[in-house]
Amino acid sequence: MRTVSYRKGSEGLSLRTFLLDIYSTLYNTFGPQDWWPAESKFEIVVGAVLTQNTNWKNVERAIANLKREGVLSVEGILENKSRLPELIRSVGYYRVKTERLVNLMNKIREYNSLEEFLNLPMRKLREELLGIKGIGKETADSIILYAGNYPIFVVDAYTRRLFSRLGIIRGNETYDEIQKIVMDNTPNDEYLYNEFHALIVELGKRYCRKRPLHTGCPLNKFCEGVDNE
Numbered sequence: 001m002r003t004v005s006y007r008k009g010s011e012g013l014s015l016r017t018f019l020l021d022i023y024s025t026l027y028n029t030f031g032p033q034d035w036w037p038a039e040s041k042f043e044i045v046v047g048a049v050l051t052q053n054t055n056w057k058n059v060e061r062a063i064a065n066l067k068r069e070g071v072l073s074v075e076g077i078l079e080n081k082s083r084l085p086e087l088i089r090s091v092g093y094y095r096v097k098t099e100r101l102v103n104l105m106n107k108i109r110e111y112n113s114l115e116e117f118l119n120l121p122m123r124k125l126r127e128e129l130l131g132i133k134g135i136g137k138e139t140a141d142s143i144i145l146y147a148g149n150y151p152i153f154v155v156d157a158y159t160r161r162l163f164s165r166l167g168i169i170r171g172n173e174t175y176d177e178i179q180k181i182v183m184d185n186t187p188n189d190e191y192l193y194n195e196f197h198a199l200i201v202e203l204g205k206r207y208c209r210k211r212p213l214h215t216g217c218p219l220n221k222f223c224e225g226v227d228n229e
């Protein structure tokens with residue numbers, strides 16, 4: 001069993017124990033995050049595309065525009081392609097994101113409903129999503145976890161930064177390698193992965209930023225030399 005031995009407080013712990021310790025510390029500090037903030041599965045799917053490289057407030061504005069104009073549906077998006085860039089302007093890269101949304105809607109339309117698409121077996125759903133031009137692993141896995149309700153761990157920049165600082169990874173691992181490290185060493189549970197990802201994002205925003213705020217960070221008991229940084 002892999003052990004983690006190079007961060008204070010974690011010496012000799014199995015990686016499984018260490019990861020669950022991190023999770024429970026974050027959960028007990030920040031409480032349940034209850035992601036994804038959306039009114040429907042369709043909204044989650046659209047939000048997962050729009051949220052790349054922007055903050056959630058900008059996504060909310062774009063979703064509100066789509067709702068107000070009555071185009072927050074597969075057909076609505078496909079029939080209003082030319083208006084989309086303006087409606088989702090707040091999220092940035094709005095032309096690229098329009099193209100991604102359209103590609104995703106065309107894929108969903110191959111099925112009888114969004115439900116049917118999301119009910120594909122997890123690996124098949126991932127394959128379908130990753131086959132869509134412009135849909136990357138983080139977006140695909142967010143859809144699979146938060147809309148498909150499958151147990152898959154989402155890796156993002158906050159995860160990579162945190163796990164590097166905690167000594168769990170070196171930092172140059174691929175997306176799939178980091179995901180495998182977590183999924184091989186934690187119970188494959190949808191609720192756990194739902195909250196774990198959301199809690200890591202919360203920590204990344206509040207404390208484990210590019211310039212970290214170690215003081216008061218709930219994980220500083222695990223971080224070596226934080227007093228000197």
Ligand code: SF4
Pocket residue numbers: 162165207208209212213214217218219220221223226
């Ligand atoms: S103590 Fe510092 S480096 Fe460690 S998790 Fe917290 S903010 Fe990040």
